[in-house]
Amino acid sequence: MDGATALIKTLERQGVEYIFGYSGGAAIPIFDAIVTSGTAIKLILVRHEQGAAHMADGYARASGKPGVVLVTSGPGAGNVVTGLMTAHMDSVPMIVICGQQIRQMLGFDAFQEADVFNMTMPVVKHNYMVHEVNDLPRIVNEAFHLATTGRPGPVLLDIPKDVSSAPFTGSLDAPIDLPAYTHRHSVSKTHIAAIAAAWQKAKRPLILAGHGVLIAQAAPAVRTLAEAMDTPVTTTLLGKGALPETHRLALGMLGMHGTAYANKAVVECDFLLNVGSRFDDRIIGDPAQFCPKAFKAHIDIDAAELHKMIAVDVAVRGDAKESLEALTAALQPARHTTWNKHLDGYRRQYPLQYSDNEGLTMQHLIDRVYHITGGKAVVATDVGQHQMWAAQFYKIDQPRNWLSSGGAGTMGYGFPAAIGAQFARPHEPVVAFVGDGGFQMTLYELATACINKLPLKIIVLNNHYLGMVRQWQELFYDNRESGVNLEGNPDFCKLAEAYGARGIHITGLDDADAKLREAFAITDRPVVINAEVVKTSNVFPMVPPGAPLTNMIITPPATALDKPTGST
């Protein structure tokens, strides 16, 4: 057995089902071992390494299991950097294996030698250069342990070709050896008691639930606690599904493009429990003016997130589920009828809405897809206006049904992530909402989707613009458009058909519903739905970047806005 075979066998023992990969010289021994080892792991050949990384990410978010990527050295590894960053920013478990030049050539600028170990350090939880063939099983086991425990993240293995080809004489049962790594932190009883005491006194309590809730499988604990304490819940973009968004206590997403009622709840609450969100600048606006009147508590597994953006009254380092269960045990159930009625008033006064006056809008289409799929689809989005409207109008009732690049905001993420999700959940409907800009960054993966006959629906919300940037130019730069016009887009339907997918063109309000139903009836191949939508709508509500949530703009402003000075 060679190193490559030991690697594949260890991956198999880790329960890996799929490897998303793209070959090349330095990785040939590993690709060879996939064949010669007779492994049950299925290799999914992608069309670009960035696609592989986002597929593994989508697979991981949709399944909870780490996604695995295999690429060659140099340019192959270079092409996964954006995917690593995307997964790292959103705490997604992923294992990326890169081929590398042979050891004696390292440092000589040999063919396709790139210093991947140093290049990727800032965008991974941890990485390895494997120097000894017999270390491979231990390192693979460590990689899975690191990727999936504590705050999850991507781990990269750089494997020189002479290491993967060398005879393996070690043990596949190699135990992990990570003496400096700790991921379990016992939840402080004193701090839980302090949070409980403040909550018990609160008149206007609020829960803010982030991605950490879903990672820790704490969604049921959020629901139990919210119901017992009659406390409304707002979520971050990545926290969608932490409480079913159709639940009476769900306020939807907060922040820059959050619901008016969620943002008003944040401004007015007297008690805020943040569980598993890192108080990102997209949700807090001006940190100095965030949630000024409230007692603030924060639960996070990562100590580096506590007191980082917002200094809180009580910070608990620990697992979200364990902490929430401890809180539930420490609290007496309460009713907050007045507060919830007050927020219901905001729901009625400032509902999420759109008008059909100017034709087919993205909101209308997303809303229709929500109803046609019964709110049950696994939804992936790309980045831009369509992403924010999808977050507003596609309510998520179940954890792991919402895949979106939050921290990195990576255009090109949505479609390959949906492919990964469809591999993870083959019998469930998967929908990708993408922009005409972002789709063109990774649409070459139509080949991968077609070859594997994935029945996913790719909905191109085509405004012929880099819409979100155009919105900022309109609002903050006197409507001076620069580098945002996408006239000359290809015919997405013909492109789809060229790959072997179905292409369906929606031209306006009149044919939208019938065409959507036609698309959702197709189950033997991918469908690309090219929807021509109103070109220049803007996403509201909007909190200008760096401004306090009280400055939220709910309807289109009549006058020009000042240029934002805060976070980009």
Added chain:
Amino acid sequence: MTTMLYAITLEVRDAPGVLVRVAQVFARRGCNISSVHVEHPAETPWSHMSITVQNVARIDQIHHQLEKLVDVHRVTINHHQDTSHE
């Protein structure tokens, strides 16, 4: 002008790249490292790293980010004001 000096000592794994990982925590903030010393005493499992930096913002945050590194075992930070350049 008073300068805030931070003396940071770390116990780290004696593994390739650990100095880079630590240095990146400072470099990404545009913070300059004034001095660095690394050695591995024979009798211990850990390498000892001593770093000094000046006037860096949010040292608490840096402390946590250093501790979070998979190869870093322990971090201690001492600070004092240096008024000698006044």
